[in-house]
Amino acid sequence: MRRVRRPSTPAGRGVARWIPYLVVALVAVASLAGLAIRPDSDTNPGSADYVIMAGSAGLRWDDLDPQRTPTLWAEATKGSIGWLSVRSAMRVTCPSDGWLTLGAGNYAAWPRHTTGSVCEPAEPAITQPDDIGANLTEQRSVVQNNQDLLPYGAVPGALAESVRCTYAFGPGAAMAAARPFGRVDKYKPSLPADTRGLLSECNLSIIDLGAVTGTGEQRRQQVQAADATLARVVAARPQRSLLIVAGVSDTERSNRLHVAIAEGEGWNGGWLTSAGTGREGYLQLIDLAPTVLTALGKPSPEKLFAGRSVTVVEERPADVSEAMLGVHNADQRSVAQNAVAEIFFTVLAGLQILLFLLAIPVLVRARRHTGPRGPSLPPGRVVAVLELALIAGALAIPAALLADATPWWRNSHPAWVFGTVTGVFIAVGTAFVRFAPRYRRRLWPLGAAAGIAAVVVGFDLLTGAQLQLNGVAGYSAVHGGRYAGVGGVGLGVFVAGLLVLAGSLAQWITRQWRPVVVVILGGIGVVMVGSPYLGADPVGAIAVTAGVCVAAAITTGGWLTFPRFAWAALAGLGLTIGFALLDMRRPATDQSILGRVLTELLNGTAGPAMQRNAAANGQALLDSPLTILAVAGVLMLAFCQFSPWGGLNRLFGLHPALRAAGAGITVATLIAGVLNGSALTVAGAAAATAVPTAVLTALRVLLHAADRTRPEGETDGPGGPLMREDPSLTGRV
Template identity: 30%
Template sequence: MTKPPRLSHRRPFLWALVLGVLVCALPQTATASAADDLSKQVVVGVAGLRWSDVQASPELTALVSEADVASISVKSSTQQTCPLDGWLTISSGTRAWGTIAGESCPELPTPVDGKIPGWQQYVDTQITHSSSAQLGKLGTYGSPCGFGPGAALAVADSLGQVENWKPTFVPADLANCQTAIIDAGIMPLREGRDEARAKLAVLVGQLKAAGARVLLIGVAEEQSGAHRETQVAMRIPAGGEPRWLTSGSTRRPGLIQLADVTATLLSTVSLKDPQDGGVLEVTGDRHTDAAAVIEDRLDTNQRFAQPRKILGLVGISLVLLQLAAIAWHRLRPSRRSRPVLVGALLAQCGFFSAVFLATLTNWWRFPEAGLALYVAVIGISIGLAALSYAALRRNLALGLAIAAYVTLVIDGLLGTPMQVGSMFADGPVIGGRYYGFGNSTFAAFAVATLVLAYAAARRLLAKSRAQAAAAVLAIGGLAIIVEGVPAWGADFGGVIALTPAVLLLSWITWRGSISFRALIGLGLTGFVAVAAFALADYARPAAERSHFGSFVARLLDGDTGDVFARKIRMALGPLHTVGGWIMLLAVVLALVACLAPQKVPSATFRAYVANDPLARPTLLALAVCGFVGMVLNDAGVTVPAIMIGFALPLAVAHLVANGNEIVKDTAP
């Protein structure tokens, strides 16, 4: 059975930067195209079509053996994807706003006198929400035939006019259509689902008999508030041997998104938004066992759905462990309570590696996937803490920074396979990025990079300031390259935030202080570095660009207003909740501690900063990185909050473990 695919000086830094730019500019190896070689192509959309439906239907299961398959993310711009949202997304080729979160799914409109009722309201909704969705793009540039109410939305032009549309489909209607969109309805929640599956299998059989290449997809949820999971995507028959569908927008074998359908039908039309789809391709090994494919797709849904559910439980467990250790140490301080407290703090630091390393256990294949994920993350967190404590002792906190840095560098170089299904990667169900480093990953990587750079520089400082500064540039430069290269981290905002922090720490390490003139120079250097990444990515073909190149294209077209407005709205989102304001308060207090450490009510902390010449520069670098990350990333205050969650226990663990020596070193 074939298994499915699984899912110095300035000069060294400049050389590293040049290397990164060259890597960006290298042509990417393309997978085989899934272009249609039959006379007709037909998209059949069904709201709520899940892999469990394929498993329950012998007729649909039989189709798997002759189809290129994938799971499809139906996430639209709203928090739910009703049929209206899904069909508008296909219309525009970008996630579109259709319904209001929390409200029931509306009925799909039926064309009246050749026009969609309320079309202008849908267009205005995109503007209100700063969405870049251009409704009617498929109908304007593709001119497909449409059948059924959902298909009317998909094939309408930019003015809502509908041509070549009929309310129902019969096989004879396909004679005059080169490309067709068929709304095959909504899967019933309970009664009638078996009949709906059988009817769908008959429809696909009729289309195959008519000489059509059929793309069968789940297009939306059955109802508002339904459990969100990736749905079915099958291209029947396969272009050759049945393999796995993918696209340039996901870069993951066996995973596509709804907007990819539009990009495939409009393969000659430029789509510029990072949330736009990519042309469907096939990749990976030939699959030979339909049952194994279906089981793999069901397991994949667990991989995408469980991390967010378990994240809170893991967080609460680690916090309770720390509170219990703090209470014991405060009430009964002893030689036994101190290592327990240090170990609890280090376990939280280990979490920032464990969220990624847990994917190596294939936890989603266990019968109780959620429990397996919980055990894996907690176990790895504690294991890393114990290993660092046993191996490093006096520098025990450093081990967790090394673990996170090495883990994420390796993951980045491999194309971020450990991000998929991790707690720090908003998967296709949530609608986050499908490849590269997200905001949470960047926050953990930034702390690990700056702490490791500090430790290396501190070790070399007595020997040579230049060597210490070069060490910062080497460690930070590698992180920036991994973070920014489109084939690796592909994180535009992360590069912007991390670059000035690394340059600042390196300069102060080298010179001992920084002037306003030097600060301006570092800012310009950082700008040049970021621009180099962006321009190199922009030089690639449009279909291969990441967020870097897409932003440059928009900037040159004068089309960035919606992007900025949408980013600002998302960044301010956390401040609509009490939790967001608590995070903001924590961030403000942390910035004060970094900028004015003498104000911190801890004699040990103040003594440590006063006695270590690189402690304060490192705090400044962390503050700069966190602040820039908060301002420029759409996650807003969440970015520095996650950085605090990693950096604070690292610092406290070090101070608790070495408090006596720190105070002794500063005693007169």
């Protein structure tokens, strides 16, 4: 029997087969390099022999005035200033929680005995067995409660244990200055009229300026009293001292941003910031304890402080009013954001669910029947209106991000103004998609809406994520979860937009090069999400990496088999490990959250962090309207996938790259949500962006499922005219 010799593969074709894999490898290396680049860490602007911490519960920037509070205004003008987030272990930080958190350098809480709209004043039980110091009788039990019942590992009194001597003036100051066993080194119930020499007896003095509560004339009098007390502090402060003024807590059951001022040698002018926030002009209450120790030249206690030392960034406006009030009043904006965000996402969830319910009968009628008595196709006007509504629904969150560029929050009716501006942007985006020359192409609405979403979020990240900070579709600084980079909602919109856009574009080229398109766009997304200059979310970058690897593995067709999943997982794991190893080589203060988590895992202290993450996931799952959007999106996709009238199987048969994009979005958003403690928030934002136009595209496929078959070779490009047979019916992919 004669053996037939198979023709050899031309050398050029064999080399060409490896080019896509080489491109993929180069993109992965470039992504790793982009993630590894981090800004140089700032250094502390100056040292001091003494630190004076003057705190006032409830003090906000709109309480300050050059006439009524001349001392506070003068210190703010001379010193460095910022917005202080007073997050503690409680959802609302009352005075006792704030003072305790200040002394712990970590999220702590004081036991509460009542509930109501107003916080209890800081009135701990204090005994004075001598004329020098004092004892907090409840301190031991408070420390035990924070260790056993709360997931933050806070040790109240950690700051006092790190310095030689602490002098406290007032009950709130005693709570911050007490050591873990309750002893306050030196104590006076209030600041004496004659303070000469007192502020130099210890290297750390903590002064309670009094609480600021209520509104109107009562509040103004309390602020003036705090300013008068601060004037005596300024007059008696020793040489080479750093004065820190902080609104250490809220005084009502609502979250606000508060005053932060640091004035001393090296702290003259500029914005206060910290590595914990990554945003100029923002710092956290937990950052003050490490700042005190850094200024005094003392090391921070290992594994106890959750904050980072505060630094100064130059180029703030010299006028305090211009810097902190008016159009730059972040506290006023954050209050409006909290109220409007809940309304917006609740309304969005309701409208999208209604839209899906209205789409179901149209999908059912769009399915052509072979029998003579099958239902007629839906009217063309109904289909046209439904398509426009689906496009508008997909553009709602990107439009909300753009609306945050306007000062809607300064209006007396912010919700109505925000809704109107968002509606205008939705209309503009919908018109752009509808009146484009390619609108009748099957994939145009899906790809165009996804591209708009990705561009809006990407441009925001490139310009400093200004639209997300205190934005309705972003995050609020008062919650203390994030201050810079991409938030959970923005991440979901960006991932969905980027991968759907990649899947749509990949349909225009040969199968061999489709993974390259997904990896190139996905690599850009990984860098933008994970870079500390842009998205500043390394955990999100890990999730996007996993999603891109999964999408690239199945973008040429077929299902996500175990070998494909294994290779995708190995590729994502390799990139993640490479970034993690680079991150762990940095000093602890410069590590990202990924490096800190791995460090905690290696030294056995990751338990509290895992407990916090689980609690955050549970809270987000129950509280966020985006959970409803995620569930509604999954149910609608399931209907389109498994019902005879759905059309999603037909869509995936025609365009396997879109099925790959869907798989990648699912993997990325679920990982990002779980690891970041936001549950289905990321997935809900992605569903709100991608599902409406996916339903629209499935509807178009159904409406033309029975159109004639084109002869092989007669093509017009993927996403071409609607008259095209579904190859899934013949077994072709």
